[in-house]
Structures are given as C-alpha cells and as structure tokens.
Amino acid sequence: MKLLVVGGGGREHAIIKKLKENPEVTEIFALPGNGGIAKDATCVPIGATDLDGIVKFARENQVDYAVVAPDDPLVLGCVDRLNEIGVPCFGPKANAAMIEGSKAFAKELMKKYGIPTASYEIFTELDKALAYLETAPMPTVIKADGLALGKGVIIAQTRQEAREAAIDMMANAKFGKSGATVVIEEFLEGPEVSVLAFTDGKTVKPMVSSMDHKRAGDNDTGLNTGGMGTIAPNPYYTPEIAQRCMEEIFLPTVRAMEKEGRPFTGCLYFGLMLTKNGPKVIEYNCRFGDPETQVVLPLLVSDLLTIMQATTKGTLAETDVVFADKHACCVVKASAGYPLHYEKGFPLVMTEEAEKATFVAGAKLENGQLLTAGGRVVGTTAVAEDLPAAIKEAYRLSDGVAFANAYRRSDIGSRALQALN
Numbered sequence: 001m002k003l004l005v006v007g008g009g010g011r012e013h014a015i016i017k018k019l020k021e022n023p024e025v026t027e028i029f030a031l032p033g034n035g036g037i038a039k040d041a042t043c044v045p046i047g048a049t050d051l052d053g054i055v056k057f058a059r060e061n062q063v064d065y066a067v068v069a070p071d072d073p074l075v076l077g078c079v080d081r082l083n084e085i086g087v088p089c090f091g092p093k094a095n096a097a098m099i100e101g102s103k104a105f106a107k108e109l110m111k112k113y114g115i116p117t118a119s120y121e122i123f124t125e126l127d128k129a130l131a132y133l134e135t136a137p138m139p140t141v142i143k144a145d146g147l148a149l150g151k152g153v154i155i156a157q158t159r160q161e162a163r164e165a166a167i168d169m170m171a172n173a174k175f176g177k178s179g180a181t182v183v184i185e186e187f188l189e190g191p192e193v194s195v196l197a198f199t200d201g202k203t204v205k206p207m208v209s210s211m212d213h214k215r216a217g218d219n220d221t222g223l224n225t226g227g228m229g230t231i232a233p234n235p236y237y238t239p240e241i242a243q244r245c246m247e248e249i250f251l252p253t254v255r256a257m258e259k260e261g262r263p264f265t266g267c268l269y270f271g272l273m274l275t276k277n278g279p280k281v282i283e284y285n286c287r288f289g290d291p292e293t294q295v296v297l298p299l300l301v302s303d304l305l306t307i308m309q310a311t312t313k314g315t316l317a318e319t320d321v322v323f324a325d326k327h328a329c330c331v332v333k334a335s336a337g338y339p340l341h342y343e344k345g346f347p348l349v350m351t352e353e354a355e356k357a358t359f360v361a362g363a364k365l366e367n368g369q370l371l372t373a374g375g376r377v378v379g380t381t382a383v384a385e386d387l388p389a390a391i392k393e394a395y396r397l398s399d400g401v402a403f404a405n406a407y408r409r410s411d412i413g414s415r416a417l418q419a420l421n
C-alpha cells in the first residue's frame with residue numbers, strides 16, 4: 001500500500017513511524033515532511049497547504065490512502081479534494097474541521113447541544129466587546145475566532161489587559177483575519193487533560209489520556225508554546241471522569257456534528273479542564289495534538305493503519321483500539337528563544353539509541369547533515385512501567401540529542417507526579 005501523509009512536524013513523524021509497523025505498507029510519502037522524517041518516508045517538497053500540489057501528487061503516484069495531519073489543510077478542505085479524486089483519507093472534511101477552524105462555531109455547537117464549556121459571548125464589533133469587558137468578571141479569556149497557531153488565546157488578569165487584547169485582535173489585526181471575530185469567555189480553573197479520540201462519525205474510541213506542558217519555562221512560567229513535553233496517561237483522568245466525559249462530552253459532540261450535517265471522522269481532540277463543577281471543554285482540535293501524539297502513539301498496541309481505515313469506512317465499532325498499560329513521557333528540545341526569536345541552521349546529532357526514540361519536528365537535511373530548522377526541533381519519548389521511570393528515561397535519551405542553543409524544560413511530568421502522590 002502506498003500512503004501519503006500531509007504535514008512535516010514531530011506529530012507526523014510519530015504517525016509515520018507507527019504506520020510503518022504495518023507490513024502491508026510499501027511506501028510512505030510525506031508532504032513536505034522534514035529532514036528527520038526523511039529517514040522513514042519519502043519527503044516531497046509540496047507544502048501542507050498546497051492543495052493543488054497535493055492532489056496532483058496523489059493522482060500521479062496512485063496513492064491508496066492519505067492521512068491529513070495538520071489543522072490548516074483540513075480546514076481548507078484537503079480531505080474533500082482528495083476524496084474527489086477517489087483517495088480515501090484519515091481526517092475530517094472542511095465542514096467538520098470547522099470545529100477547530102472557528103471557535104465561535106464550536107461554542108455555538110456546545111451551547112445548542114448542552115455540552116459543558118466555559119460561558120461566553122461572541123463579538124464582531126470592537127466597541128461592543130469593550131462595553132462588555134467593562135463589567136465582565138476578571139480574569140477573563142479572550143480568543144481569536146480562527147486558527148492562530150495556538151497563540152490566539154489571552155488570559156487577561158485585569159480589565160486593562162482585557163481591553164488591550166481585544167483592541168490588538170479586533171482593531172490591530174494581531175492575528176490577521178483570525179481575530180476579526182473574538183470569543184470572550186469565563187475563566188475556568190482545574191487540571192487540564194488532553195484526550196484524542198478516533199471516530200468514524202458514530203462510534204468514539206478515545207486514546208490514552210495525556211498532559212501537555214504548554215508554557216515555555218519550568219513550573220509553567222513564560223509564554224505559551226505549541227507544547228514543550230507530554231506525559232501519558234494523565235493521572236487526573238480517572239476511570240470515573242473518563243466515563244463522565246464519554247457520556248457528557250465525547251458522544252454528544254460526535255452526535256451533534258452528525259445532526260448538523262457535518263459528520264466528523266478522523267481524530268477529534270478534546271482539550272478538557274476538570275473543574276469543580278465537572279469536566280468542561282476548553283477547545284476542540286480536528287486532528288492529533290502535538291506533542292500529545294508523541295506519547296499516545298508509542299503506547300498504541302493495535303495497528304494504526306487498520307484503525308485509521310476503520311474511521312474512514314465506518315467500522316470503528318468492530319475495530320480494536322488497545323493501549324499498553326504503561327506510561328510514556330516526551331521531552332521536547334527547542335531552539336533557545338522559542339516561541340519568539342531563535343537561531344537555526346545548527347548541526348543536529350543524535351546517538352543511535354536517542355534517534356530511535358526521537359521524533360523530529362524542525363530539521364532539514366543538507367548534504368546528508370541534519371540542521372535545525374524550527375522552534376521545536378525534536379521530541380524524545382520513553383515508555384516504561386511507571387511514570388517516574390518514563391520521565392527519567394526520556395531525559396536520559398534526550399541527553400543523546402545535541403545541537404547548539406538547545407533548550408528544554410527540566411520539569412516535564414513533575415506536576416503529574418505530584419498528582420500521583
């Protein structure tokens with residue numbers, strides 16, 4: 001079977017390494033992939049949002065199945081376009097990817113179907129947003145409606161900060177068109193849990209839960225990033241909470257999407273907050289999370305391609321989705337300065353043992369040499385019988401990845417360890 005994977009980060013590397021375990025897979029094309037992915041797939045320099053290029057390539061190379069991993073091509077309709085030429089895909093069509101593409105859409109869906117989330121108001125006019133902020137309780141959360149690379153969320157502690165955030169998004173177009181509409185919502189408190197779930201539009205099979213570490217600095221300080229590390233399973237996510245989430249959030253969401261004529265297939269990501277009033281949705285993503293995928297897929301025992309195809313064929317109910325009863329930790333090594341300014345182009349070297357455990361996010365190949373090419377450069381994952389062992393081993397393996405100006409957090413998993421004790 002010839003597979004095509006759209007995207008080129010650590011998440012895509014984790015997906016590709018897992019897909020390769022299926023003996024029927026003869027070739028994997030990564031569009032565009034990256035220098036590290038080139039070890040495991042044929043990288044083709046076609047951008048993830050170049051839908052014409054992707055469709056042309058899929059047709060010319062008789063691709064049997066495609067996995068569209070990032071949010072932008074999904075929201076742009078990459079799956080719709082590939083389906084038109086007869087290529088079955090893992091991932092939602094554009095009308096369902098809207099669940100991530102528009103926060104306003106997601107909030108209205110939750111309100112209409114009684115799915116628990118922070119209370120909110122939607123604004124398209126700055127003066128109305130500013131008037132609302134005069135009496136809104138602080139802190140408050142201001143979100144750009146559209147995709148903003150995970151950076152379009154401001155938690156304002158004071159009225160002044162809230163006003164500035166609204167002005168930045170709505171008048172100064174800080175997030176471009178994504179901020180023309182803003183959602184202003186209630187500030188929620190509690191531990192956060194990421195749950196990725198396979199769905200064929202009717203059946204939902206959640207993956208093992210995980211915990212992201214979004215802030216750049218130790219002890220959750222500094223700026224928000226794409227994610228500096230993950231652990232799985234998330235100790236806050238007990239079987240009782242999992243049951244509640246299935247009944248109150250996962251199934252109602254999938255049923256709501258079907259009712260709206262936007263059946264969701266692929267991986268639906270639930271960003272949850274476990275508040276004292278029960279689990280609530282912070283955000284939906286229409287795709288695998290990154291770096292969540294880098295701890296979740298290494299724990300998957302069942303065959304990934306078989307599950308993905310079941311989501312496309314509508315046979316997920318009869319398909320096994322089994323995870324190992326173990327623990328995983330992923331430590332991200334980034335370029336110092338990320339998520340703001342950082343230098344790149346430094347040689348990246350890995351010991352053989354580290355390379356086996358590493359998913360490459362930002363590197364390119366030049367004359368056979370890997371060079372750093374992004375903010376997040378690699379994620380290194382260890383699987384072990386318990387969480388302390390997984391954390392220790394992930395850091396040990398991460399030591400085997402070297403490049404100039406490398407930066408990592410030193411406390412990935414420590415909050416989870418505290419929760420366990």
Ligand code: AMP
Pocket residue numbers: 118141150151152153155185186187188189192214271282283
């Ligand atoms: P998002 O980009 O939607 O994942 O939001 C980024 C982060 O902002 C989340 O991981 C939460 O930590 C935080 N956040 C988002 N919405 C809220 C909320 N309503 N209350 C408290 N924190 C929030």
Ligand code: GLY
Pocket residue numbers: 150212226227285288289290291292
């Ligand atoms: N790690 C969060 C995300 O993928 O959106």
